[in-house]
Amino acid sequence: MTERQKQIGRNESDARTANELVSVDGEQAKLAGHETLAVLCECGDNDCHEPLTMSVDEYEVIRSEPAQFAVIAGHEILDCERVITTHPGYLIVEKFGDAGTVADAADPRHNLKTCRVVVVDDIPEIRYLLRIVLAVDPSSTVVGEASNGAEAIEVVDAMQPEVIVLDLEMPVMDGWHALPHLRRVAPTAHIIVFSSTEVDARLEKRLANLGADRFVRKGGDPSIIVNAVREVATSGRDRQFAGDGDGGGRHVDAADDDNPGRRSGESVS
Ligand SMILES: [Zn+2]
Numbered sequence: 319m320t321e322r323q324k325q326i327g328r329n330e331s332d333a334r335t336a337n338e339l340v341s342v343d344g345e346q347a348k349l350a351g352h353e354t355l356a357v358l359c360e361c362g363d364n365d366c367h368e369p370l371t372m373s374v375d376e377y378e379v380i381r382s383e384p385a386q387f388a389v390i391a392g393h394e395i396l397d398c399e400r401v402i403t404t405h406p407g408y409l410i411v412e413k414f415g416d417a418g419t420v421a422d423a424a425d426p427r428h429n430l431k432t433c434r435v436v437v438v439d440d441i442p443e444i445r446y447l448l449r450i451v452l453a454v455d456p457s458s459t460v461v462g463e464a465s466n467g468a469e470a471i472e473v474v475d476a477m478q479p480e481v482i483v484l485d486l487e488m489p490v491m492d493g494w495h496a497l498p499h500l501r502r503v504a505p506t507a508h509i510i511v512f513s514s515t516e517v518d519a520r521l522e523k524r525l526a527n528l529g530a531d532r533f534v535r536k537g538g539d540p541s542i543i544v545n546a547v548r549e550v551a552t553s554g555r556d557r558q559f560a561g562d563g564d565g566g567g568r569h570v571d572a573a574d575d576d577n578p579g580r581r582s583g584e585s586v587s
Contacts, residue, residue: 329361
């Protein structure tokens with residue numbers, strides 16, 4: 319194996335990436351009543367740009383398998399891929415071994431946004447800013463917005479995002495009051511408090527006890543909040559808190575807190 323196989327996997331993924339752009343058009347073509355799609359041969363030869371024609375539906379079936387590619391008959395590379403189906407004009411091949419692994423990892427659809435974020439802030443410009451900066455990050459996307467805590471509970475309950483970015487000072491219901499409810503409706507979501515409020519160690523602890531995972535001060539470089547979203551989304555909640563060094567033992571007095579959804583051992587980092 320395998321440098322060659324890996325290269326072939328990469329080449330086919332490049333063709334796939336090009337075809338992904340076409341297939342967006344393909345959806346529009348289908349809406350317009352056209353059923354067929356011209357795509358590039360997805361073979362491992364980087365210099366092959368031969369077109370092949372298939373239906374939009376056929377392409378979507380191939381696309382749903384990251385290691386399957388459409389190639390012109392004769393362009394298959396049998397030490398990296400096996401022929402799955404023969405169609406008039408093209409073959410469907412499936413990569414195996416290292417080529418399959420590389421193709422899978424490079425699948426452009428893996429880059430679809432995986433971290434869904436709900437943004438809660440009473441200032442529309444802040445929500446807009448967050449939507450833009452998070453859209454630029456390849457892993458995250460804003461799927462919902464709310465302008466106060468009460469709205470946030472409904473939106474989060476409906477959307478079940480991976481991450482909630484929560485302002486503290488808001489009308490109707492502020493972030494402090496919303497936190498335990500958000501923790502209850504979305505027990506596995508990561509909650510990042512994003513506020514211009516001065517938060518000292520005591521308030522940080524209180525936020526943690528209410529269910530916040532992290533505090534980010536407003537007003538810094540936008541990359542700080544983007545990185546925080548990415549970090550919490552990739553860390554996993556339990557692992558994040560296991561590494562706190564305090565034994566995960568931050569508990570709150572029950573009398574202090576009427577939040578049934580909060581789990582112990584959480585802290586603001
Ligand atoms: Zn080819």
